[in-house]
Amino acid sequence: MTCFPFSFGKKVRYVEKHDPDIDEELSGIQNVRIFTYKELRAASDNFSPSNKIGQGGFGSVYKGLLKDGSVAAIKVLSAESSQGVKEFMTEINVISEIQHENLVKLYGCCVEGNQRILVYNYLENNSLAQTLLGSGHSNIFFNWKTRSKICIGIARGLAYLHEEARPHIVHRDIKASNILLDRDLTPKISDFGLAKLIPSYMTHVSTRVAGTIGYLAPEYAIRGQLTRKADIYSFGVLLVEIVTGRCHTNTRLPIGEQFLLETTWELYQQRELVGLVDVSLDGHFDAEEACRFLKVGLLCTQDTSKLRPQMSFVVKMLTGEMDIDESKITKPGMISDFMDLKIREGKGVDTDTKASSSYNASSASDSQSNTMSYAASTSTATTSTFTAKYDQTL
Structure with a gap:
């Protein structure tokens, strides 16, 4: 197309x-x-x-x-x-x-x-960060049907960017504050300031790491490896946030519950995923579908990028057109594994933090969700820009 x-x-x-x-x-x-x-x-x-x-x-x-x-x-x-x-x-x-x-x-x-x-x-209902995850009051009730529609819509938008647009586009900053909602609560992916174009003849891209802590894929955050799978990881985090109504990180919770992906993985292993669904739904949701969405979120956030499904498959799994092979679900790349990444001026790392550029810059995520652009330091403590291999299968 x-x-x-x-x-x-x-x-x-x-x-x-x-x-x-x-x-x-x-x-x-x-x-x-x-x-x-x-x-x-x-x-x-x-x-x-x-x-x-x-x-x-x-x-x-x-x-x-x-x-x-x-x-x-x-x-x-x-x-x-x-x-x-x-x-x-x-x-x-x-x-x-x-x-x-x-x-x-x-x-x-x-x-x-x-x-x-x-x-x-103009989009009447601001961003997901402001309305669903925000600490402020919202007059929108996100029932399960609405959440399902939002998740599938975002997935379709990303599938278009990754697989149908020419050249392919990696957004690099998929997060709740960059998903805007129109009058009918149809989701719209916004803020393409960090996007990378990937022409079909290119085998790799050279880029500094940019995005939002908490949504960054581990291989991208630590090694600067950019493929479409970085967006897919971010989407997986967002998907879990939408189902649970919780931010990816909440330092006000007990230590063992601060990172949403860790909690999701633990409850998946215990076969208790349904317990993660937003309590504000008061039990009025399709339990089978909600658990399927959470499993797709785990598939998208696996530590090994090649194991993450491409977005067109994600759409099919979310809509029920494709079964989820649970044998392929492995432990996600945990946010806590790289939250202490060294980002210090004068140490070979160039940092640049910016606020969200959706309609409302305030995000429900805490200070961990700053958008940032930096080059990772090497063993020689010099600023470097990574060259990431780009594989059409990724």
């Missing part, structure tokens, strides 16, 4: 001084509308605080009404944003060429002077 680029008509010219490097990049993009700063300022009522729907290290997100009547989420990057020019252009390049029910839709962007703004479709 090929991608379906979409167009918003003739580009709008801007006349203020702008970054020539960005301008050169934008000139090669055919499917993105270029907004003026003036029209976005008008759409958001001069970026009124009353229209702000999100805040993070990247800047702010405002709800706005465009001239054509469309309601938009206007993502304004601050001058000190941790999302640099490269990430800004990556997000535009990736999302402008793809369209899927379970991916956010890019309306356009604005580049004037030092202004960098992305304009997305």
Whole structure:
């Protein structure tokens, strides 16, 4: 299946001084509308605080009404944003060429002077981190049918990115705060600033480790090995979070219960997985289906990346079209096994932590879930960028 680029008509010219490097990049993009700063300022009522729907290290997100009547989420990057020019252009390049029910839709962007703004479709129900896992009050009740729909939708979106989009796309930051929900609670994968494109002719990618602690696959977090299986690990963690209504890490719990994957593995061995299902459901759920979802979560988070199923198979297992071979479930790569990874300045490791860039930057996960980009140190204590083998089967 090929991608379906979409167009918003003739580009709008801007006349203020702008970054020539960005301008050169934008000139090669055919499917993105270029907004003026003036029209976005008008759409958001001069970026009124009353229209702000999100805040993070990247800047702010405002709800706005465009001239054509469309309601938009206007993502304004601050001058000190941790999302640099490269990430800004990556997000535009990736999302402008793809369209899927379970991916956010890019309306356009604005580049004037030092202004960098992305304009997305507005999604009424914020992120999973804010609504399902957030500590704040939410008027949404996530019954089992809704959770099942969300899990399958995210899986389908990832399967599209990994297997149908050309070139293939590794998101690198799948997590609860990057899953936005529309009016019907249909999930949309967002924030493609860290995404990597994998053309079919490439056998490997060279990249710094980037993502969110708690969702990072062990082989990627420690050795910098990036394949699509890193996304699949992240999805597995998210899948377990959605079923249980719990964050991947909670340091307020007793030591033995702080890491959700560890608890899931232990209860799986005891054949008591059903006890993990969110108590807020009050027993109103399909126990067989819930346990199947948790087993898929374990399959996706196995320590050996080659054992993790590809996303199209994950979709089939979640929908019941494919049986789960439990003999293939092995111990997951535990978050606690690499939480003490050395990330110190001056020790050959370059760190860069940024807040979530979903509509609301606050996440239900504790301080362990910072998004980060770093190069791992070698035995000679020098900063290194890993070259990870990329196998089409991974």
